[in-house]
Amino acid sequence: MNTEEQTLIDGLFGRIKQAEDPAQPRDAQAQARIDEHVRQQPAAPYYMTQAILVQEAALKRLDEQNKQLEAELKQARAQLEASRPSGNGGGGFLSS
Known part of the structure; x- marks a missing residue:
């Protein structure tokens, strides 16, 4: 386990x-029910984490991707x- 992983685990808990x-x-x-499963599967907290x-x-x-796409939009x-x-005075084909 590296330092970043330790920080993530500590942060979660x-x-x-x-x-x-x-x-x-x-x-x-x-x-x-949870206690029963943890007793039967003692490694469960590891995999759940x-x-x-x-x-x-x-x-x-x-x-982050959503924020970037919103900014692009x-x-x-x-x-x-x-x-x-602008629609002010320039006049187009049907403006008159």
């Missing part, structure tokens, strides 16, 4: 810790608006 609220009741049946981090990275890339719309005739 830090966010989970912040989200934990002992005042909020947990679904006892769901908790029991890996899956969450991969999904978060993918979401981050998609968000805004620029294209501005260029289109700038290239249109």
Whole structure:
């Protein structure tokens, strides 16, 4: 594991810790089911952590791509608006 991976793992568990609220009741049946699966599959938290981090990275890339595409669209719309005739007095074929 490299430093970046350690930081990602620590960050994930830090966010989970912040989200934990002992005042909020947990679904006892769901908790029991999860506990049962973790007992049967002790490596599950490892793979779940890996899956969450991969999904978060993918979401981050998609968000960045979406922002870039929105900026390009805004620029294209501005260029289109700038290239249109103003409609004030220039007159076209059917303007009169």
